[in-house]
Amino acid sequence: MDLNAYLILSAVTFVIGVTGVLTRRNAIIVFMSIELMLNSVNLTLVAFSAYLGDATGQMLVFFVMTLAAAEAAVGLAIIIALFRNKQTVNLDEVNILKW
Amino acid sequence: MTIETFVFYILAFLAVGSAFMVILHRNPVTSALYLVFHFFVLGGLYLTLHAQFIAVIQILVYAGAIMVLFLFVIMLLNLRDERSLREAITWKKTLAAALSAGLLVELIYIVGFSAGEPKLISPAKAIEVGTTEYIGKQLFTRFLFPFEVTSVLLLAAIVGAVLLAKRKLD
Numbered sequence: 001m002d003l004n005a006y007l008i009l010s011a012v013t014f015v016i017g018v019t020g021v022l023t024r025r026n027a028i029i030v031f032m033s034i035e036l037m038l039n040s041v042n043l044t045l046v047a048f049s050a051y052l053g054d055a056t057g058q059m060l061v062f063f064v065m066t067l068a069a070a071e072a073a074v075g076l077a078i079i080i081a082l083f084r085n086k087q088t089v090n091l092d093e094v095n096i097l098k099w
Numbered sequence: 100m101t102i103e104t105f106v107f108y109i110l111a112f113l114a115v116g117s118a119f120m121v122i123l124h125r126n127p128v129t130s131a132l133y134l135v136f137h138f139f140v141l142g143g144l145y146l147t148l149h150a151q152f153i154a155v156i157q158i159l160v161y162a163g164a165i166m167v168l169f170l171f172v173i174m175l176l177n178l179r180d181e182r183s184l185r186e187a188i189t190w191k192k193t194l195a196a197a198l199s200a201g202l203l204v205e206l207i208y209i210v211g212f213s214a215g216e217p218k219l220i221s222p223a224k225a226i227e228v229g230t231t232e233y234i235g236k237q238l239f240t241r242f243l244f245p246f247e248v249t250s251v252l253l254l255a256a257i258v259g260a261v262l263l264a265k266r267k268l269d
Binding site for chain 2: 097
């Protein structure tokens with residue numbers, strides 16, 4: 001396989017994640033779309049790491065994964081706090097900061 | 100068509116299909132399960148790139164830990180009115196989908212115009228780079244400081260999550 005196939009696959013999954021963030025209104029689905037985007041970037045990093053014979057890309061994936069774990073914990077805690085206050089996870093109804 | 104190409108296309112098809120199901124399905128639990136499947140497929144793709152260590156921690160950390168947290172929160176929230184949560188197709192969503200399609204065209208254009216089509220330098224080198232031994236050596240020598248900083252990040256995340264999810268701030 002050549003590198004471009006991996007890059008195009010990663011571009012496609014990244015765009016699917018972007019579409020999910022832009023179109024869905026359920027906070028949890030938006031959050032899962034963000035995970036999709038993080039993972040597509042991870043695929044790019046691993047592909048470059050393998051094709052260049054350099055471990056730096058895989059190190060970066062390791063740190064992205066710890067970041068994703070931290071982000072998931074904090075983000076889901078925010079969603080729980082949101083649900084406790086507004087009884088909904090619909091992002092269109094969360095408009096207190098809207099001017 | 101070699102066996103590697105065949106495996107890549109099967110995994111790529113499954114990855115794109117499950118990613119679509121994540122954003123298209125109405126039920127968040129089903130979406131989360133498709134996302135777990137997507138992470139397993141990505142683990143397989145990492146194996147085709149000879150990144151064994153990353154493939155294993157992808158399945159352990161993402162499919163194992165993070166998605167269990169997601170499912171746990173979905174169950175905890177008890178979204179009984181989820182099916183009535185209207186997700187009608189409006190002009191805003193159509194515009195968003197069109198913008199995403201534009202982004203896809205741009206990204207593929209960039210990939211297509213990148214210099215040449217690099218081949219795998221040497222499979223032996225790629226296999227050496229992906230092993231736990233090599234990653235571990237790099238992690239505890241060259242990347243020791245970022246590795247230690249990561250522990251501070253995780254501590255901050257623990258404190259933040261506990262503070263946010265607590266019933267009330269005293």
